[in-house]
Amino acid sequence: MTHIIKGWETARSVRTRVAERVAELTAGGRCRTPGLATVLVGDDPASAVYVGAKRRAVREAGMRDVHRHLPGHAAQEDVAAVVDRFAADPEVHGILIQLPLPAHLDAPALIDRIPVAKDVDGLTTGSAGLLARGERVLRPCTPSGIIELLDAEGVGLKGARVTVVGWGELVGRPLAQLLLRRGATVTVAHEYTADLAAATRPADIVVVATGVRGLVGREHITPGATVVDVGIHRTPQGLAGDVRAAELEGVAGRITPVPGGVGPMTIAMLLANTLEAAEWEAERAAVPA
Amino acid sequence: MTHIIKGWETARSVRTRVAERVAELTAGGRCRTPGLATVLVGDDPASAVYVGAKRRAVREAGMRDVHRHLPGHAAQEDVAAVVDRFAADPEVHGILIQLPLPAHLDAPALIDRIPVAKDVDGLTTGSAGLLARGERVLRPCTPSGIIELLDAEGVGLKGARVTVVGWGELVGRPLAQLLLRRGATVTVAHEYTADLAAATRPADIVVVATGVRGLVGREHITPGATVVDVGIHRTPQGLAGDVRAAELEGVAGRITPVPGGVGPMTIAMLLANTLEAAEWEAERAAVPA
Numbered sequence: 155m156t157h158i159i160k161g162w163e164t165a166r167s168v169r170t171r172v173a174e175r176v177a178e179l180t181a182g183g184r185c186r187t188p189g190l191a192t193v194l195v196g197d198d199p200a201s202a203v204y205v206g207a208k209r210r211a212v213r214e215a216g217m218r219d220v221h222r223h224l225p226g227h228a229a230q231e232d233v234a235a236v237v238d239r240f241a242a243d244p245e246v247h248g249i250l251i252q253l254p255l256p257a258h259l260d261a262p263a264l265i266d267r268i269p270v271a272k273d274v275d276g277l278t279t280g281s282a283g284l285l286a287r288g289e290r291v292l293r294p295c296t297p298s299g300i301i302e303l304l305d306a307e308g309v310g311l312k313g314a315r316v317t318v319v320g321w322g323e324l325v326g327r328p329l330a331q332l333l334l335r336r337g338a339t340v341t342v343a344h345e346y347t348a349d350l351a352a353a354t355r356p357a358d359i360v361v362v363a364t365g366v367r368g369l370v371g372r373e374h375i376t377p378g379a380t381v382v383d384v385g386i387h388r389t390p391q392g393l394a395g396d397v398r399a400a401e402l403e404g405v406a407g408r409i410t411p412v413p414g415g416v417g418p419m420t421i422a423m424l425l426a427n428t429l430e431a432a433e434w435e436a437e438r439a440a441v442p443a
Numbered sequence: 444m445t446h447i448i449k450g451w452e453t454a455r456s457v458r459t460r461v462a463e464r465v466a467e468l469t470a471g472g473r474c475r476t477p478g479l480a481t482v483l484v485g486d487d488p489a490s491a492v493y494v495g496a497k498r499r500a501v502r503e504a505g506m507r508d509v510h511r512h513l514p515g516h517a518a519q520e521d522v523a524a525v526v527d528r529f530a531a532d533p534e535v536h537g538i539l540i541q542l543p544l545p546a547h548l549d550a551p552a553l554i555d556r557i558p559v560a561k562d563v564d565g566l567t568t569g570s571a572g573l574l575a576r577g578e579r580v581l582r583p584c585t586p587s588g589i590i591e592l593l594d595a596e597g598v599g600l601k602g603a604r605v606t607v608v609g610w611g612e613l614v615g616r617p618l619a620q621l622l623l624r625r626g627a628t629v630t631v632a633h634e635y636t637a638d639l640a641a642a643t644r645p646a647d648i649v650v651v652a653t654g655v656r657g658l659v660g661r662e663h664i665t666p667g668a669t670v671v672d673v674g675i676h677r678t679p680q681g682l683a684g685d686v687r688a689a690e691l692e693g694v695a696g697r698i699t700p701v702p703g704g705v706g707p708m709t710i711a712m713l714l715a716n717t718l719e720a721a722e723w724e725a726e727r728a729a730v731p732a
């Protein structure tokens with residue numbers, strides 16, 4: 155029997171923990187209400203749905219929901235000015251620019267205007283550098299959600315052999331760093347890997363984040379392994395992942411379903427990061443200069 | 444027959460190439476002479492030898508050798524002031540702080556005062572972040588020297604299975620990024636890897652950078668593999684590496700010796716980085732603002 159990892163449940167418990175801590179922190183005005191500022195540019199319907207879900211989660215956790223929606227033709231300096239204003243605003247502890255941005259904007263330059271201390275998506279160059287150097291830093295939400303999920307399931311990481319399939323900026327790269335920090339032996343495979351099965355079969359844990367539907371199946375997985383599927387694809391039969399999950403029933407020891415596996419963790423970790431940013435700010439404020 | 448990779452030869456050819464380019468660039472005063480500033484704090488004899496070798500190589504390449512030697516009791520702000528002065532000096536294109544620094548100094552904070560554009564050692568948080576994000580950046584000297592050496596030997600990286608043993612900040616971490624950028628399938632093993640041989644035997648290329656003398660031997664290497672030994676240890680019998688090289692004679696396809704393998708490449712890449720920094724500065728100066 156393959157155990158199905160219930161991402162919704164772990165996500166809900168993270169969100170509850172965050173909400174309780176927010177209530178505790180702000181009780182009696184001991185600390186500012188943690189605030190997340192979201193920036194949406196243009197009218198992409200999917201982006202609007204994602205931002206809406208994030209803002210709702212922020213309010214449900216008792217945090218401050220700050221939002222700016224700019225028109226799709228907004229100039230680089232207009233978006234930059236919004237980010238800079240949030241960067242300077244003491245009521246804002248986290249800043250999230252919803253991606254993708256319209257093509258005429260320089261997204262990396264805008265992201266890098268977010269101060270590392272407010273970089274709740276963990277996407278700035280500064281955050282990537284601190285992560286690579288093993289320092290304390292807000293971690294990108296999807297990779298840290300995967301770690302949280304594995305921890306919640308009691309999957310040991312220290313000394314585990316983990317193969318990460320996909321070396322993208324949002325998931326594969328930072329996840330490999332986080333796994334190494336936890337003591338896993340990590341293999342990174344990608345489009346140039348000639349024999350993918352040779353790279354995944356020795357692994358105790360296989361994480362697939364390629365954006366290629368159904369890339370990984372029976373031939374890639376050793377019986378009993380834990381499989382984490384980060385892909386999400388719309389199909390006529392509903393949502394599907396990067397893993398051919400049906401083939402792994404009875405083979406994988408544990409698997410994250412699509413939907414309801416990794417997905418819900420991303421918003422939960424965004425809330426956790428916003429809380430962490432607010433707590434760090436409170437710590438810094440408490441230390442006499 | 445195991446082929447011995449002659450690091451001295453490749454290092455010499457890199458240094459010759461750099462010297463020729465420096466002569467070409469500065470002929471007729473078209474460009475400032477590239478300058479490297481070295482900062483040495485205290486009187487550690489090994490550090491003095493290393494800095495001396497770097498300064499000599501800089502002069503031999505026709506570059507400007509700038510140096511500051513501070514006493515071992517120098518305060519954080521004194522070293523910081525020296526770094527800041529070099530950061531602002533247009534004659535200085537690269538800044539190198541010789542490590543280790545005396546224990547009372549905050550080394551990461553001093554390193555992070557070096558502007559990314561002058562970070563010829565590739566050790567700042569900014570450089571680590573740009574490297575992790577796959578952007579153009581000066582790369583740490585030892586890892587980029589290893590890549591240069593493999594290229595010079597005609598060892599293909601795209602699609603190759605490479606195992607990096609050791610996840611240190613100076614070699615293992617940045618090297619894994621550089622290898623992934625070149626399309627290798629990369630496994631990182633380290634002290635928590637329970638079965639090291641299982642991680643190294645499938646590899647076409649094994650790089651060992653652990654600081655543990657003689658860690659890797661016959662049982663870890665598949666016949667024909669390329670072995671890169673980054674370790675260097677003083678023994679009564681002379682210098683030795685992290686690899687038990689004698690056991691691999693006739694087994695490894697190619698191996699870097701200790702000494703004379705990776706070591707000489709580090710200074711060569713420092714010169715190449717200083718030249719690159721000077722060329723980037725000239726490029727920027729040529730673009731109308």
